Amino acid sequence: MADHDFPVIDLSPFSTTPGAGDAKKKEEVIRRIRGACSASGLFLIVNHGIPMAALSDTLAAACEYFDRPAEEKLKWVPPPADAASAIPTGEKMERTFGNFQRTAKLIMTLLNDALGLPPDLLHQYNDNKQCDRMIGHHYFKATADTKKMIGSYPHKDANLFTLLLRDDVGGLEFLRNGQWIPVSPVPHSLVVNVGDFLQVLSNNEFNSVAHRVVSLSEKDRYSCAFGCQIDRDKWIEPLAELTSWIKMAPKFKGFYPGEFLHLVIASYKPSLDPNDTFALIDVVNHYALPPWTTPN
Numbered sequence: 001m002a003d004h005d006f007p008v009i010d011l012s013p014f015s016t017t018p019g020a021g022d023a024k025k026k027e028e029v030i031r032r033i034r035g036a037c038s039a040s041g042l043f044l045i046v047n048h049g050i051p052m053a054a055l056s057d058t059l060a061a062a063c064e065y066f067d068r069p070a071e072e073k074l075k076w077v078p079p080p081a082d083a084a085s086a087i088p089t090g091e092k093m094e095r096t097f098g099n100f101q102r103t104a105k106l107i108m109t110l111l112n113d114a115l116g117l118p119p120d121l122l123h124q125y126n127d128n129k130q131c132d133r134m135i136g137h138h139y140f141k142a143t144a145d146t147k148k149m150i151g152s153y154p155h156k157d158a159n160l161f162t163l164l165l166r167d168d169v170g171g172l173e174f175l176r177n178g179q180w181i182p183v184s185p186v187p188h189s190l191v192v193n194v195g196d197f198l199q200v201l202s203n204n205e206f207n208s209v210a211h212r213v214v215s216l217s218e219k220d221r222y223s224c225a226f227g228c229q230i231d232r233d234k235w236i237e238p239l240a241e242l243t244s245w246i247k248m249a250p251k252f253k254g255f256y257p258g259e260f261l262h263l264v265i266a267s268y269k270p271s272l273d274p275n276d277t278f279a280l281i282d283v284v285n286h287y288a289l290p291p292w293t294t295p296n
């Protein structure tokens, strides 16, 4: 498959079908994931194990939910009923959650191996699957005014990584060398983007990617995001397996996720201007250590 400005990685070598992928193909996938996570922090996956029908069901459920009148939505979610993001409940959402969780488990294994960590270390570190959560269904209304940003303001995700399902409208962009690069839609794909906590655990080997959603067309846009999260009481710091002194000095001091999220909320500066990178929240920098120092 041709690469765009970001890799589109075929996970079929890891399919559970017997004989799906030989060791060489698996190694190649891991090599590409490592490259993507250390360069932009974002890649797309196809043949990720979620059936196509389930992907379209999920987007249809988003459409169905956002189409409802406000009074009906309030039966499903807390106010405000006109929010651009929501986490509706129900059978379809539970199926979606289960599907995302299975794929997230595979991604975690691949990220572990891409970092060269001992087998299963990330799973052992983050074994509480109850922390995983739907970030939500997003609905960005159509607008012909492309100067007006109606999607998500520039941000990074405060988690390990995000799995994102989008429709074919486009509008997602990520920041590379000061430039916003569009992540054009690829049928049946999911976006995987590295979050802040993985950047810290990986001691900057992997990059938490800044992204935003801008309005590009006159078509309504739907997406659905799942966050691989960490226990609130888990101490986050560069993994000792990567920082034992022979290897590399820690580049961040440690913190609890709750404290980090508090800072994210405190520094939140919503902006409607798509070019307004000042609104970008970069809390990770707050924990960065100057080169060659050790944490207290």
Ligand SMILES: O=C(O)CCC(=O)C(=O)O
Pocket: 135, 136, 138, 152, 157, 162, 164, 166, 172, 211, 212, 213, 223, 224, 225
């Ligand atoms: O809808 C999108 O494309 C992006 C959503 C997003 O960035 C998020 O949920 O964190």
Ligand SMILES: [Fe+2]
Pocket: 155, 156, 157, 162, 211
């Ligand atoms: Fe995001």
